[in-house]
Amino acid sequence: xxxxxxxxxxxxxxxxxxxxxxxxxxxxxxxxxxxxxxxxxxxxxxxxxxxxxxxxxxxxxxxxxxxxxxxxxxxxxxxxxxxxxxxxxxxxxxxxxxxxxxxxxxxx
Amino acid sequence: xxxxxxxxxxxxxxxxxxxxxxxxxxxxxxxxxxxxxxxxxxxxxxxxxxxxxxxxxxxxxxxxxxxxxxxxxxxxxxxxxxxxxxxxxxxxxxxxxxxxxxxxxxxxxxxx
Numbered sequence: 001x002x003x004x005x006x007x008x009x010x011x012x013x014x015x016x017x018x019x020x021x022x023x024x025x026x027x028x029x030x031x032x033x034x035x036x037x038x039x040x041x042x043x044x045x046x047x048x049x050x051x052x053x054x055x056x057x058x059x060x061x062x063x064x065x066x067x068x069x070x071x072x073x074x075x076x077x078x079x080x081x082x083x084x085x086x087x088x089x090x091x092x093x094x095x096x097x098x099x100x101x102x103x104x105x106x107x108x
Numbered sequence: 109x110x111x112x113x114x115x116x117x118x119x120x121x122x123x124x125x126x127x128x129x130x131x132x133x134x135x136x137x138x139x140x141x142x143x144x145x146x147x148x149x150x151x152x153x154x155x156x157x158x159x160x161x162x163x164x165x166x167x168x169x170x171x172x173x174x175x176x177x178x179x180x181x182x183x184x185x186x187x188x189x190x191x192x193x194x195x196x197x198x199x200x201x202x203x204x205x206x207x208x209x210x211x212x213x214x215x216x217x218x219x220x
Contacts, residue, residue, distance in 0.1 A: 001166070001167070006150070031206055032206045032207070034208065034209075036209075042213075043198060043211040043212065043213050043214055044151070044198070044200075044209070044211045045211070046208050046209070049208060051206075089150060089151065091209075093205065093206035093207070094205050094206050095153065095156060095164070095166065095205075096141055096153065096156065096200075096202070096205075096209060097153060097167070098143070098150050098151040098152070098153075099150055100148065100149060100150035101150040101151070
C-alpha cells in the first residue's frame with residue numbers, strides 16, 4: 001500500500017512566524033494528496049488537497065504543492081496564529097494512509 | 109445532515125470481552141474506513157471497504173474484523189479485546205477512492 005512520512009513534532013512557534021511541515025510519500029499510480037487538521041477534542045477535517053502533479057492546494061492561508069519529482073507535499077503558512085494550534089496530518093489517496101501527525105503550538 | 113455517525117462514543121472493556129463499533133453514513137458514499145489513533149502514531153488504517161460487499165486489510169488488521177453490512181454501514185468487531193487495543197477509533201467515508209474523507213467523531217475505547 002501507499003505510505004506517508006511526516007515531519008515529527010512537536011513544533012512550537014511564535015505568532016506570525018513562518019511554518020513548514022514536511023511530508024513525503026510513496027505511492028503507486030497518481031493519488032491525490034491531502035492535509036487534514038485536528039483541533040483539540042475534535043475529529044479530523046480536511047484542510048487542503050491536491051489531485052495531480054504541480055497542483056497547489058490552499059485554504060486558510062495554508063498551502064501545499066504536489067511535487068511528483070521529490071514525492072513531497074510540504075505544508076506552509078506565512079504567518080501562523082494562535083488559533084492554528086492543532087495536529088496536522090498528511091495523507092495519500094486510494095487506500096488513504098496517514099502520516100504520524102505533527103502537533104503545532106503557536107504562542108502569543 | 110448527520111454525515112458519519114459512530115457509536116458508542118466511549119466504551120470500557122475487560123480483556124477478552126468482545127464488542128462491535130458501529131458506523132453509518134448518509135452521504136451515499138462508496139468507500140468507508142476504520143482507523144485507530146494512538147499518541148505518537150497518528151492514524152493507522154485498520155480496514156477499509158472500497159464498495160459495498162468488499163473489504164480489505166489496512167496496516168493493522170490483526171485482532172479486528174469488519175462487516176460492510178450495506179452501503180451505509182461499516183462495523184468493526186473486536187472478538188477478544190486486549191489492552192493493546194486501547195485507542196481512539198475513527199470511522200470515515202468518501203465518495204470514492206482518492207477523495208476527501210469525512211470523519212465520525214470517534215470512539216474512545218479502554219481495555220483493562
